[in-house]
Amino acid sequence: MTDKSLHADIEWRDDGQPLSRAFDDIYFSSVSGLEETRYVFLQQNALPSRWTELGAGEKFTIGETGFGTGLNFLAAWALWQQAAPAKAQLHFISVEKFPLHSQDLERALALWPELQPLAEQLIARYPPLLAPGVHRLHFGPVSLTLVIGEASEAFQSLRLEDDSRDRLVDAWFLDGFAPAKNPAMWTPELFENIAALSRPGATFATFTCAGLVKRGLKDAGFVLKKVPGFGRKREMLRGELERIEPAQVTSTPWHLPEGQIYRGHGRMAAPPLLEGFDSAPVGAAHGRDQSRKQVKKVAVIGAGISGATTARALAERGLDVHVFDKGPQPGAGASGNDQGILYAKLSPKPGPNGDFNLHALIFALRFYREKCAEAAHFCGLLQLAQGEKEQRLQHQIGQWLERNKAEALARAVSAEEASAIAGLSLDYDGLYFPQAGWLQPQKVCTTLLQHDNIRLHFETEIEELTAREGGWRLHPRTGNGDFFADAAIICTANGIRQFPQTAALPLRPIRGQVSSVATGEQSQKLNTTLCGEGYIAPAHRGRHSFGATFKLKETATELREEEHRENLETLAGLLPEIAAEFSSQPLSGRAALRAATPDYLPMAGPVPDWDSLDSTYADLRKNRKFLIPQRADYQSQLYVLGGLGSRGFTYAPLAAEVLAAWICWEEMPVSNELTKALHPARFAIRDLGKNRKN
Missing domain, CATH: 3.40.50.150 (Vaccinia Virus protein VP39)
Structure with missing residues (x-):
């Protein structure tokens, strides 16, 4: 986020035409x-x-x-x-x-x-x-x-x-x-x-x-x-x-x-x-590469939000898409909560994390409105500043938003204005995102997968991928035999590491438990989604979802009473009266595993041959700034989308667009800097630059 982007200063002439001052x-x-x-x-x-x-x-x-x-x-x-x-x-x-x-x-x-x-x-x-x-x-x-x-x-x-x-x-x-x-x-x-x-x-x-x-x-x-x-x-x-x-090689093409x-x-x-x-010719006479192998049939492994957005992006480009999931329906894993929050963490400083968060949010808001409006509830979202550090940060962001006339995306609000928007008394200033809100995760995934070019294969766990001439052979644990595709995309969160080709990716499981409770007399007044150190969404079908806990490297998914209490304590920091109202009610919920990367950006791109990557760029161990013009070998037509962490529904649509650009040889929807920042091989390259072996 930077003020380098100025806007057109327009003078309107008497004939109604614009002139640049x-x-x-x-x-x-x-x-x-x-x-x-x-x-x-x-x-x-x-x-x-x-x-x-x-x-x-x-x-x-x-x-x-x-x-x-x-x-x-x-x-x-x-x-x-x-x-x-x-x-x-x-x-x-x-x-x-x-x-x-x-x-x-x-x-x-x-x-x-x-x-x-x-x-x-x-x-x-x-x-x-x-x-x-x-x-x-x-x-x-x-x-x-x-x-x-x-x-x-x-x-x-x-x-x-x-x-x-x-x-x-x-x-x-x-x-x-x-x-x-x-x-x-x-x-x-x-x-x-x-x-x-x-x-x-x-x-x-x-x-x-x-x-x-x-x-x-x-x-x-x-x-x-x-x-x-x-x-x-x-x-x-x-x-x-x-x-x-x-093309002149100015940086190592890892x-x-x-x-x-x-x-x-x-x-x-x-x-x-x-x-x-x-009589202008087209096609080959204009340099179109007629010999490039075209991907026509793709296999997407995983039917959560990453798999659903990927499948939809490829289907809309005319590809024959087959989606495989071990569960009985879309979003059976981490995408299966009753309510999902659509938000991003803005930053006043330019950089890959802040830039991707901003562009992913803008893209996602438009994406869900166009693709699955019935599963999205754009009731607005308040991001509240609960601590002094967050207050200073939001003050900078609010000033930047105001200078850029970006109130359609977000604007700073006082505690009084936030209370009026929410319908409940709030003690904190915040940022208000009028077009954001919450989603019905499984309905979103189901809707995205409804396309004439998509075929669904549920209760079909893929246990092995084998490279074959011109594509990939998928071996299901059970089912009707192997499946062949020109390209394969792995979108199985922490399950990405189960395949030898992607086992080196540094994904970290993070347990999260969401609590659910029946609507109370006060909580039913909540008009918008609240987000701070925790979150709570307006009631849906007579219940609220709130939470969620964050347990790094824990992989158990049973419900825990102590995490319900933790969610109530976090909620009390936002809405003490509502937390007290909920504390006397029976709580249900759901625990699932997020998959996060060390830098908290998702991975979207092709999968390298790890040994080739290591040997080709071994000299980076001596000097990470070496320019090595050679390219490493890659797993032919194998891709991954994962590491979405706790912002999967915000990150997935743009990350899937990046993946589609890789597969379909299109212009990237992000800058080359962000393309590299999302690349699955970035961690291995960083390790080489630090002279560190996995």
């Missing part, structure tokens, strides 16, 4: 911004003809400099609906240093009535806090990756330094304020990153013919052509990537499985698009 420049043509977009970016990239030639299920990616009002995105989306095959997918990647607040975005897009159905969807999903980093928004077959930050740095943050994973952009919209107004954006580093993210033959179009733009594009490997500009502009540029430079590297380095044949966009 920072750059003293307009966002789009005063003649017709929409027609300008269609001519400059859609037509000059030959998108109508290229999209009609896409195959079913094929994906097309657009990159953009300067999201601005989102007009280019909406125009592309509208054309996609008209021209693309039904099952094709559009991914739109855009960067923005000075994002518009939602109210300014809504006002600007109101200028285009024909785009309003799409604009309303964008505004509804627009991030409630425009925090620096990557924001992934889904609109059915269309996805938007909005990266908040300086353009060159933002594109750099998407690069994994692997050509086969980075080179995904088919067409570029080089937009933004004019170079004369904003020369700091149009840097050599920007063009270098654009080229590094481009497929061979990727096209571009831009409204400007400024010299620094032409030089930057040529130096990065693009060939250019001047064509008539829009309206009063005499000329503009279009062209495509002709020269491919291999996170990258050995994959296919683009082998077409050097000059390519004369680009066909410059001769006539109407």
